[in-house]
Amino acid sequence: MNPARESGVALVTGAGKRVGAVIARRLHAAGYDLALHYRRSAGEAEALAAELERQRGGSVLLVQAELAETAHLPGLVSRVLDRYGRLDALVNNASAFYPTPLGEASVAQWNELFASNAQAPFFLAQAAMPALRAARGAIVNLVDIYAERPLAGHPLYCMAKAALLAMTRSLALELAPEVRVNGVAPGAVLWPSDGKSYDDQQALLARTPLGRAGSPDDVAGAVLWLLRDAPFVTGQILHVDGGRTLSV
Ligand SMILES: NC(=O)c1ccc[n+]([C@@H]2O[C@H](COP(=O)([O-])OP(=O)(O)OC[C@H]3O[C@@H](n4cnc5c(N)ncnc54)[C@H](OP(=O)(O)O)[C@@H]3O)[C@@H](O)[C@H]2O)c1
Numbered sequence: 001m002n003p004a005r006e007s008g009v010a011l012v013t014g015a016g017k018r019v020g021a022v023i024a025r026r027l028h029a030a031g032y033d034l035a036l037h038y039r040r041s042a043g044e045a046e047a048l049a050a051e052l053e054r055q056r057g058g059s060v061l062l063v064q065a066e067l068a069e070t071a072h073l074p075g076l077v078s079r080v081l082d083r084y085g086r087l088d089a090l091v092n093n094a095s096a097f098y099p100t101p102l103g104e105a106s107v108a109q110w111n112e113l114f115a116s117n118a119q120a121p122f123f124l125a126q127a128a129m130p131a132l133r134a135a136r137g138a139i140v141n142l143v144d145i146y147a148e149r150p151l152a153g154h155p156l157y158c159m160a161k162a163a164l165l166a167m168t169r170s171l172a173l174e175l176a177p178e179v180r181v182n183g184v185a186p187g188a189v190l191w192p193s194d195g196k197s198y199d200d201q202q203a204l205l206a207r208t209p210l211g212r213a214g215s216p217d218d219v220a221g222a223v224l225w226l227l228r229d230a231p232f233v234t235g236q237i238l239h240v241d242g243g244r245t246l247s248v
Contacts, residue, residue: 004166007031007228008088011080013067013124014116016041018190019142020050020093022216028052030224032089033059035080037127039066039094067094067110067247069122074127089129089227092121092141096193100156110156117160122167125181133178140223141168143183145241165237172235180234182226187241189214209243 010027014020016038025048028034029138034052038045042064049060061083065076080087096116100109119140125132132139146154147161165183172181187203191213222240226233239245 008137009033009035009080009084009086010089010091010227011035011037011077011087011124011128012091012093013037013120014039014094016045016048018193019186019216019219020091023091023093023220024048025052026217026224027089027091027227028059028222028226033061033084035061035063035083035087037063037065037067037076037094067124067185068115070115070123073120073123077124077131079129081131086135087128088135088137090124090128090132090137090139091223091227092124092139094120095142097154097157099153102155105156109143113156113160114163117157118163118167121164122171125167125171125175129175129179133175136178138180138182138227139168139171139175140156140226141165141181141183142219142223143168143185143237144227145187145239147183147185149245160175168237175215176234180226180230182230182233182235183237184219184222184226185237185239185241185245186219187214187239187244189216189219189240193211207244207247208241209246212242213242214240 007030010032012024015024015036049062052060090202094116096113141164143165144161147165152156168181168183218240222238
């Protein structure tokens with residue numbers, strides 16, 4: 001463990017790029033040593049690890065894994081413990097997201113969407129439980145406002161995120177008093193990598209009281225707050241959505 005460490009060790013899944021990478025940078029800047037998980041984004045994850053290592057040597061471990069391979073998840077946690085000897089924070093950020101129109105949805109899509117959005121977060125939390133308890137640590141799950149108000153054409157994604165929301169509350173109960181478990185539910189903070197039309201973006205922003213999209217930094221700030229600065233908060237879902245869930 002790095003002597004400069006102030007906040008502990010955090011495992012962030014899906015941290016190679018996009019929101020996960022911004023969360024990783026924010027936690028690292030706050031003093032966390034990191035286990036950066038990625039699946040296919042090896043180049044981005046390696047570049048991010050190198051950037052953070054330049055800032056603080058010995059502060060990043062890269063872990064590659066397909067999270068759908070549930071049997072490998074305890075091994076992933078073990079690698080973090082072998083390296084750092086402790087785990088203070090688990091951030092379940094990795095996620096598959098795509099439409100599954102009713103009438104066309106397949107079992108393979110069900111399995112893929114539930115694997116990253118619900119199954120892996122649960123089994124990672126279970127594997128990490130002893131270490132998190134010992135560290136009096138915390139879990140933050142990246143949920144979605146669509147867990148509570150479904151996005152048309154995306155039933156399986158919404159159901160998987162709803163399972164993650166239920167898991168957040170359930171594990172908050174199971175892991176108390178040692179471990180706090182909370183969720184962050186972003187609104188639009190980064191358009192999907194396969195794009196969203198300009199008109200769709202404008203329609204969505206028109207339904208957002210703050211009148212703009214958020215940024216990954218907004219989400220990262222909420223994650224850090226829940227992990228580090230909210231010792232009496234557990235089982236909560238923090239909406240980071242510009243007020244969008246205030247009106248339908
Ligand atoms: N972006 C938004 O505006 C928004 C809005 C609401 C909620 N959220 C939530 O916030 C989180 C981050 O959003 P994002 O847009 O940055 O996510 P993203 O780019 O869609 O996905 C993040 C990473 O998840 C990893 N992943 C997906 N399936 C995996 C699997 N089976 N095994 C291992 N890794 C897997 C991928 O890693 P590799 O690239 O390494 O394969 C991917 O880069 C997600 O949980 C998302 O649902 C985001």
